[in-house]
Amino acid sequence: MFYEIDNFPFLQEILKEVDLIAAEFKAQQSSPLLKDFISNDFPEGCSHIDYYAKEQEITPTNLGFDFRNEAWGAFPLYKNGFEIKWYNVNRVFPTALKNILKVPNLYFSSFIKLAAKKGIKSHKHLERHLAFHLCLENLDGHSEIYCGNEKRILKNRGDWAIFDTSVSHSSFNFSNTNRINIAIDFPYNFNKLKK
Numbered sequence: 001m002f003y004e005i006d007n008f009p010f011l012q013e014i015l016k017e018v019d020l021i022a023a024e025f026k027a028q029q030s031s032p033l034l035k036d037f038i039s040n041d042f043p044e045g046c047s048h049i050d051y052y053a054k055e056q057e058i059t060p061t062n063l064g065f066d067f068r069n070e071a072w073g074a075f076p077l078y079k080n081g082f083e084i085k086w087y088n089v090n091r092v093f094p095t096a097l098k099n100i101l102k103v104p105n106l107y108f109s110s111f112i113k114l115a116a117k118k119g120i121k122s123h124k125h126l127e128r129h130l131a132f133h134l135c136l137e138n139l140d141g142h143s144e145i146y147c148g149n150e151k152r153i154l155k156n157r158g159d160w161a162i163f164d165t166s167v168s169h170s171s172f173n174f175s176n177t178n179r180i181n182i183a184i185d186f187p188y189n190f191n192k193l194k195k
Contacts, residue, residue, distance in 0.1 A: 011160075022157055025111060073112070076110045077100060078101070111181070112182075117174070123168065124166055127187065130164060133145065133161045134158070138155070139173075141155065141173075141174050141176055142175055143171065143179045145161045146171065147168070
């Protein structure tokens with residue numbers, strides 16, 4: 001199930017900053033910090049992703065692959081209860097950090113890469129949270145996110161999807177380029193939401 005952004009004024013604020021967040025990411029793309037993320041050679045410091053995956057019971061079995069393979073990658077910006085110390089998030093991504101910290105009960109946030117012509121098998125997370133995915137780059141083609149019986153298309157910078165992580169969801173990047181999103185995971189009172 002997908003939700004509309006008008007339910008979330010704090011996500012609307014992030015959407016307004018998409019060009020600045022994308023520029024921060026692009027400025028770091030060739031840096032030693034992000035070079036490994038882009039080339040799929042993840043640094044050991046990415047254990048924040050491992051902890052998130054373990055807490056949500058996202059395993060290679062239910063994803064259909066090891067999440068550090070060539071199809072998918074995540075570069076952490078924030079993990080509740082587990083401070084990122086191997087790089088200075090505020091110095092490297094100040095606009096991204098300032099905006100994600102506006103999210104009430106922020107649980108996790110990262111840049112997520114889905115490689116061209118690759119997909120993620122249907123899976124669901126242990127806890128019922130919302131995920132906000134915001135596309136940071138224009139794609140040469142399009143990408144789809146599926147949740148339940150619905151789908152959202154992401155192909156341009158600023159395209160987004162908000163979905164319930166406890167419902168089976170998957171994604172496929174039909175484009176000829178990597179899809180880069182900023183992803184934000186947070187618990188929410190689902191009784192307040194409208195579709």
